[in-house]
Amino acid sequence: MQKLFRVGILLSILLLMPTTMIMGQEEEGVKVEINNENGGEARPDLDTVNVELIFSDIENGSANILLNSPERKFFSPTDFPIVEGTELIHSIISVENGKAAFDYMFPIRGDYPMTVEVLDENGTVSATHLLNIHIPENPDEVKNAIIFVGILVLFGFLVGLILTARRGRTHAI
């Protein structure tokens, strides 16, 4: 019984582990910045954020961006399971004064891998950069999930308490 207890407690801790909060990632040649107009962290499916790519190797030109959604994780399902691990944007955007930007509402939490291909004037790829954008979960949704799971555990606890007590009584008779 005690073993089961331990496993149960361990599983609940694992499931309720909060998401880590890391924003962009710097890579040689190109840096990605996420600016949220509403302030604070970008919330998925709520905030439209400005994704700014800062290039150190080119001033003007264009870049082919390929943004993928986070891969599916077994223990953390998201609001849009169909979207997980698919292509989100594949387009060429212009680079002006060493900067390229686009506004985007990220659909789910997680790490978005982004491939940026720098194109020269003839349209041939001069450099390829791999970047990572981290979008944390909406704190309100995390709070609601904890409350919901808490209610379920409480419900189970009461049911276990009542049923076991009743069972004990019938045996005692």
Added chain:
Amino acid sequence: MQYKGLLFILGFAFIIVLSTSVVMAHDNNDSGRSVDHHAEVGKLYSFEGKLEAEENGPYEIQFHAVRLEDDAQILTMKNTSEDGSYQFAAQFFDGAEHDVTFSLINPATNKVIAEKTELVEVQGFDPPMFIKVKTIFFLVMMIGIGMLLGMGVIKLRRQRQRTKGGALHGI
């Protein structure tokens, strides 16, 4: 015996959830406008075309996608174009109607020379069965953990009473 009851509850909850799940696809057009594109959630959709303008290029061309049900600004990006032709590929992650606007901009004055808006209908999908089963399993497991805790509390109290030497009065 009590496991039989638990199994019954598990099966019942499972059947209810599976039978009540609804495909959230928008089949009819709410706005009454003609649909220009049919996209699907989970797949890239490519837009190609050309905007005609009297002025000569090069131009800046802007792609702007708005979700109509809540006016959410989904995606805005810019590229340059010599003759007004464009190519953008993006995925719509929500099975709702979207407006996509292509604007041809004069880079010197930042004025919009030409613009066109197209309606995109996006087909949504039900979450895969595997995900549903997994989620149900997680949630039922939470109840199960709670039940084990409740059972454990009673067992502990009984054990304590027994070690005290008192008779079992049935809590």
